[in-house]
Amino acid sequence: MAALIVVVIAAAGGYFVRELYRQPPTHKTVQEEPTQPSTPVPVDQQPGSGQVKARQEFAEHPLQGQIWPMLQAHFDSINHRDYQKWRSTVTRERAVNFPEQKWLEDYRTTRDGSILVHRIDSAPDRKLRVMVSFTSTQDIVDAPPELPKECIRWHIVLPLTREDNKWKIDIGPEGSSPRHEECGAAPSVN
Secondary structure (H helix, E strand, C coil): CCCHHHHCCCHHHHHHHHHHHHCCCCCCCCEECCCCCCCCCCCHHCCCCCCEECCCHHHHHCHHHHHHHHHHHHHHHHCCCCCHHHHCCCCCHHHHHHCHHHHHHHCCCEEEEEEEEEEEEEEHEEEEEEEEEEEECCCCCHHCCCCCCCEEEEEEEEEEEECCCCEEECCCCCHHEEEEEEECCHHHHH
């Protein structure tokens, strides 16, 4: 009988602990998006909001509280043409390869919006990969040569590493050839 009581108490305790950990967090730093894609932003309102939003998988990740503010600062820096802010979101190596004058030239007409973080994956050497999609608008002359359009939907993987005790966007093969298509076009299949 005593063994049965111990088993019942242990099961009840296990259930309580499981339910405690299943409770949604009381404070979220990112706005979650539904799993199904939402209605596209009308053409005249592209690129959409500059607010970084997230799928549930990212919003519930234990590192999202460290990564989300960096991603928001990264996109804000592009939208506000703030190289120093951008520089604070990337590794020294990435910044060396993209000096301020070239950065200002490349992003002079770019606006990023409809930013959605899909998920975080672990990568070798204690790094991370963050999957992000977003829309950019720019003058056609500032668009990528392979897709000279004013509105482009991007699907990228950002390599992240720790530098100065913060997560920052690094260089790497992940982001070397991102998938992208004209806004409103059917996504290409890779």
